[in-house]
Amino acid sequence: MKKLKKYIFALVILQGSLMSATIKHIETNGIKIPVVFEKQKSLPTLNLQLVFQNSGYIQDKNKSGLASLSSQLLNEGTKELGSTGFAQKLEENAISLHTSNGFETFVIELSNLKDVSNKSIQLLTNLIKSPNYSEDTLNKLKTLKIGALKRKENDFDYTAKNLLKSVLFKDTALQNPSSGTVESIEKIKLKDIKTFINDTINLNNLIIVAGGDFDYKEFKTLITPVLDALKPGVKRELEEIKFKSEKQEETLIKETEQAYIYFGSSYNVTAKDEKRYISKVASFILGGSGFGSRLMEEIRVKRGLAYSAYGSVSINKSHTFFSGYLQTKNESAKEAQTLVTQIVKDFVKKGVTQEELDAAKNFLTGSEPLRNEVLSQRLNKAFTLYYRGLEQNYPQKELELIQDLKLEDLNKFIASHEEINNLTFAIVRK
Numbered sequence: 001m002k003k004l005k006k007y008i009f010a011l012v013i014l015q016g017s018l019m020s021a022t023i024k025h026i027e028t029n030g031i032k033i034p035v036v037f038e039k040q041k042s043l044p045t046l047n048l049q050l051v052f053q054n055s056g057y058i059q060d061k062n063k064s065g066l067a068s069l070s071s072q073l074l075n076e077g078t079k080e081l082g083s084t085g086f087a088q089k090l091e092e093n094a095i096s097l098h099t100s101n102g103f104e105t106f107v108i109e110l111s112n113l114k115d116v117s118n119k120s121i122q123l124l125t126n127l128i129k130s131p132n133y134s135e136d137t138l139n140k141l142k143t144l145k146i147g148a149l150k151r152k153e154n155d156f157d158y159t160a161k162n163l164l165k166s167v168l169f170k171d172t173a174l175q176n177p178s179s180g181t182v183e184s185i186e187k188i189k190l191k192d193i194k195t196f197i198n199d200t201i202n203l204n205n206l207i208i209v210a211g212g213d214f215d216y217k218e219f220k221t222l223i224t225p226v227l228d229a230l231k232p233g234v235k236r237e238l239e240e241i242k243f244k245s246e247k248q249e250e251t252l253i254k255e256t257e258q259a260y261i262y263f264g265s266s267y268n269v270t271a272k273d274e275k276r277y278i279s280k281v282a283s284f285i286l287g288g289s290g291f292g293s294r295l296m297e298e299i300r301v302k303r304g305l306a307y308s309a310y311g312s313v314s315i316n317k318s319h320t321f322f323s324g325y326l327q328t329k330n331e332s333a334k335e336a337q338t339l340v341t342q343i344v345k346d347f348v349k350k351g352v353t354q355e356e357l358d359a360a361k362n363f364l365t366g367s368e369p370l371r372n373e374v375l376s377q378r379l380n381k382a383f384t385l386y387y388r389g390l391e392q393n394y395p396q397k398e399l400e401l402i403q404d405l406k407l408e409d410l411n412k413f414i415a416s417h418e419e420i421n422n423l424t425f426a427i428v429r430k
Contacts (some may be wrong), residue, residue, distance in 0.1 A: 013070070020050050020392050021211065021382035028227045031203045036382045037219065038211035040375050044114040047375055049209040049384065050226070055106040055200040056234035058173045058318065063188055065145070065180015067101045070196045072141050074099035074108065076132040085133060098126070103174070104238065104318055106200050114213050121225055128201060128229045133237060138190050140324045149182050156428045157327075159252065160260035164426035165324070167250045168264045172241050174319065203232020209383045211375050241319035249337075259333035259429035263311075263340055264323035265420045271388040277398045278413045279297060279313050281405060284360045285352050286344070287311025287324050296342050297429040299326060305336045311344075317388055322420045330430045337425055348418055351411030364402055 021038035057067040075098060077086025090097055095112040097120070108127075112120040122349055152158045162177045169175045176184075210219055245265040269279045287295040287310050299309040311324030328336045 022377060023382075023386055023392065024180040024208060025209070026223070026319065027229065028395055029203060029232050031232060033206050033208060033227070034386065035208040035210065037133075037216055038379060038382065039213075039215065040211055041213055043375075045375075046110070046114055046117045046120065046212040046214065046222075047379060048110040048111055048223075049379070049383070050201075051207045051209055051252070051387075051396055052106040052202070052205045053207060053387065054104060054204055054238045056103045057095075057176075057178045057197070058239060058241075059200070060176065060180075063180075063192055064176040064184040065178075065410050066188055066192060067106060068179050069138075069141060069145060069185065069188055070193045070200070071099040071106065072100045072145070073137060073193055073417045074127065074197070076137050076141070078126050078133050079130045079134070080126070083137070086127075087260065088374070089123060089249045093119050095123065097124060099174040101178075103178070104316065108201075117222055120223055125225045128226065131197060133190060133401055134196060134295075135190060138188075138193065142185055142188070143344045145185050146182050147301075149179060149185065156258070156260045157356075159171050159254070160262045160325070161428050163250055163252055163428065164262040164264055164424065167248065167426055168245055168321070168323075168424045169241070169243055171238065171316060172243055174241055192213055198231075198325075199233070201230065203227065203230045204233045204235035206230065206233075207383065207387065209379050211379050237319055243319070243321075245321075245419070245422045245424050247351050247422050247424070249427065251429065253343060253429045254428050254430065256330075256428060256430050258327045259336070259351055259427060260325070260327055261331045261333060261337060261340070262323070263323045263337075263423050264321055265371065265423050267313055267315075267322045268319045268417065268419055269315060269320050270312070271315055271320075272390065275413060276315060277337055277401045278405065278410060279315070280398070281357070281360050281364070281402060281410060281413050282352075283311070283313040283322075285356045286347050288313075289363065290359070292348060295324060295326075295341055299339060300335060303339070305329075305332050305339070309340075331420075333427060333429050335344065337427070338342055340425075341421075341423055344423060345421055346398045352407070354407050357405070357407050357410060361402055361405070365399055 001318060003227070021036050022038055022385040024035045025032045028037055060066045073164065081089065092118040093112065094109070099108045101107065108124070110120055110124055139203065165177070166175050214222065243266065248274035269276055285293060287293045290296060293315050295309040295311050299305050300307065306326040306328045311322065311323050324340070326336060381395070382392060385392055
């Protein structure tokens with residue numbers, strides 16, 4: 001059995017080394033633009049992402065939902081063709097062109113078959129040069145967005161999640177919903193979106209993520225019109241989100257059949273922390289592994305208080321936190337909340353068992369190949385590593401570190417993070 005495990009582990013390492021992307025640079029207008037690139041000859045496709053860093057809804061400021069609404073406007077085609085005409089051009093050539101945003105990034109993604117790449121790049125270039133800025137377009141998007149937000153008023157899972165954010169991340173860029181609110185969306189003007197897009201889509205904030213049936217030299221030539229359409233712009237520095245959780249509870253009373261319980265806390269680990277691999281193991285055991293995790297076993301299996309219970313650590317470049325959630329009967333809400341607090345407290349104080357550590361090692365090692373099956377997965381992983389300042393071979397090193405992790409070191413690490421005991425609860429119940 002030990003030989004088999006070693007063989008599987010070696011296969012994972014080999015697969016990772018064979019599928020890694022490379023980091024290159026394209027210089028234009030005196031600006032060196034990072035390019036995360038992987039050549040894949042097996043399929044005649046192009047997969048391209050223009051990632052504008054420090055440009056997601058962290059930039060919304062007092063206009064909650066601005067980044068989201070701006071990305072949706074870029075999905076409405078060009079001023080010349082309009083939404084329908086532009087969509088028809090994409091459909092005729094089986095081209096996918098979509099804009100989205102996260103908290104830290106604003107992304108334009110393009111994918112197509114290789115033989116229509118010049119057409120797809122031209123459409124992308126046209127979109128960058130002339131977005132569909134019009135009052136009619138904005139009014140349509142605002143109507144759709146407000147309608148969606150009003151429908152979510154009875155989505156108590158969504159309500160509880162946003163309630164937690166508003167309390168846990170109070171007075172930071174994370175406290176507001178990424179989609180905004182009905183009130184904030186109503187106030188956004190066309191000039192706000194123009195300013196946001198002009199300040200966001202530029203060369204100084206750009207990271208290119210690309211792969212497909214192209215040599216790098218071919219790709220550089222192909223992408224030139226897009227780069228020529230982008231202005232240099234001003235480089236944005238990422239704002240670190242600093243917060244410290246407290247033991248507190250915020251409850252919202254609604255006509256609901258279930259109690260929705262969200263909880264979270266500070267977690268003092270950074271994206272470049274050399275011990276972040278230990279937090280991955282600890283998080284997996286506490287609440288990230290589904291059945292077998294502490295939260296699931298204690299809350300569902302032993303007591304039947306919830307259908308599911310999860311908890312995980314989110315490690316980002318600008319912020320890190322621990323969070324989790326569960327649903328239970330209204331009359332069981334207090335019991336479940338108390339139990340979560342006790343489970344986390346015992347986890348920090350007593351640590352984990354060798355059996356739990358072995359199970360975590362086996363799963364994390366065995367599941368790694370599934371995260372590298374397709375080009376888009378590999379490119380996204382390569383980008384994330386680059387963006388967080390990690391080497392491209394970090395996943396392989398991480399697996400080696402996890403395999404060598406000793407129980408004593410894991411429990412020492414867990415005990416050093418007492419901050420997760422300062423749980424903030426957001427509860428929606430009857």
